[in-house]
Amino acid sequence: MDIKTNEHLQKVLIEHIAASENGIAVLDAKDQVIFYNQAFLNAFGLQNCPVYKQSYDDLLSWMFTTGVGMKAHTHKLEDWLAYIHSQYRSAPFRNYEVELVDGRWLLMTEQLNPDGEVVLVCNDITLFKRVELALQKAQIELARQAMTDELTGLPNRRHFMQQLDNECQRAHRYGHATSLAVIDIDHFKKINDGYGHLKGDDVLRHFAEVLTQQLRKNDVVGRLGGEEFALLLPETSQDSARAVIARLQQRLAGENLESIAPGFSYTFSAGVAECQSTPQFCCTDWIRTADEALYQAKAAGRNCVVVYGKA
Numbered sequence: 001m002d003i004k005t006n007e008h009l010q011k012v013l014i015e016h017i018a019a020s021e022n023g024i025a026v027l028d029a030k031d032q033v034i035f036y037n038q039a040f041l042n043a044f045g046l047q048n049c050p051v052y053k054q055s056y057d058d059l060l061s062w063m064f065t066t067g068v069g070m071k072a073h074t075h076k077l078e079d080w081l082a083y084i085h086s087q088y089r090s091a092p093f094r095n096y097e098v099e100l101v102d103g104r105w106l107l108m109t110e111q112l113n114p115d116g117e118v119v120l121v122c123n124d125i126t127l128f129k130r131v132e133l134a135l136q137k138a139q140i141e142l143a144r145q146a147m148t149d150e151l152t153g154l155p156n157r158r159h160f161m162q163q164l165d166n167e168c169q170r171a172h173r174y175g176h177a178t179s180l181a182v183i184d185i186d187h188f189k190k191i192n193d194g195y196g197h198l199k200g201d202d203v204l205r206h207f208a209e210v211l212t213q214q215l216r217k218n219d220v221v222g223r224l225g226g227e228e229f230a231l232l233l234p235e236t237s238q239d240s241a242r243a244v245i246a247r248l249q250q251r252l253a254g255e256n257l258e259s260i261a262p263g264f265s266y267t268f269s270a271g272v273a274e275c276q277s278t279p280q281f282c283c284t285d286w287i288r289t290a291d292e293a294l295y296q297a298k299a300a301g302r303n304c305v306v307v308y309g310k311a
């Protein structure tokens, strides 16, 4: 059936375009609106806008200044128009999504005619978009949970080990001294037994806070499990790391812990190890050496720090 010669078919299509629930508009070669259906006005909330013969820029400017229709992602109209023009007419046929100020979403198709007209068709995809955004949010939250220790909000063992691995490679590449400290709260079992598991949890949260507050932006704190934590100190020699830990011990000794229990205090022991420059030395070796130093700190009576190889 040839649409050019079949008048009935032309009538059917014209009626369809007028009554369609998909918004349809046509802009001429000079980007003036020469046709739109009711659904197009409804989709963008343009019922009070003089659309016919408006230029595309005037239409967009009207939306921007009246706060109707498309949501602008910049505060300056010129920037927004420049962004839209960087995409507009960029392909013979393209699809893109548009967020509206009232929270709805439209899927737009833009088709260029050989004579220079642009045909715009829009579909409301709000429901699909909401599901997609909710899934994206859930995915981000799952990824966050998989990396985070629930009790303290710190990176968990897996996440910390990934960062340790990256830092190990960086230290090998640039030859910078970088230190790791494995830290363990002393006699934590006694805290749990004496004050209860919930108070034990409060102590773990408190310790996480002390560690986080004391460190520099590039340092990484993680909870390895139980009452064991770790500090990754990039660009830090083992002697400087020892000084950092000593400062943490002082800070902890000065803390008021009345909220946990009257007269309560706790200490920790730490093992420090520098990243070794041999290429075979990997992050598990690094943790192992720091763990050995920690073991020696515990054996030396606790509340102290031992540097690997310097006991």
Ligand SMILES: Nc1nc2c(ncn2[C@@H]2O[C@H](COP(=O)(O)OP(=O)(O)OP(=O)(O)O)[C@@H](O)[C@H]2O)c(=O)[nH]1
Binding pocket: 151, 184, 185, 186, 187, 188, 189, 190, 192, 196, 197, 198, 199, 200, 201, 204, 225, 226, 227, 298, 302
């Ligand atoms: N409240 C609380 N306790 C935990 C958690 N994870 C592990 N623990 C407890 O931490 C205690 C660790 O005890 P130990 O490994 O014997 O170590 P410690 O008592 O700290 O002794 P030293 O490390 O040798 O000073 C155990 O009783 C665990 O049940 C937690 O998330 N919350």
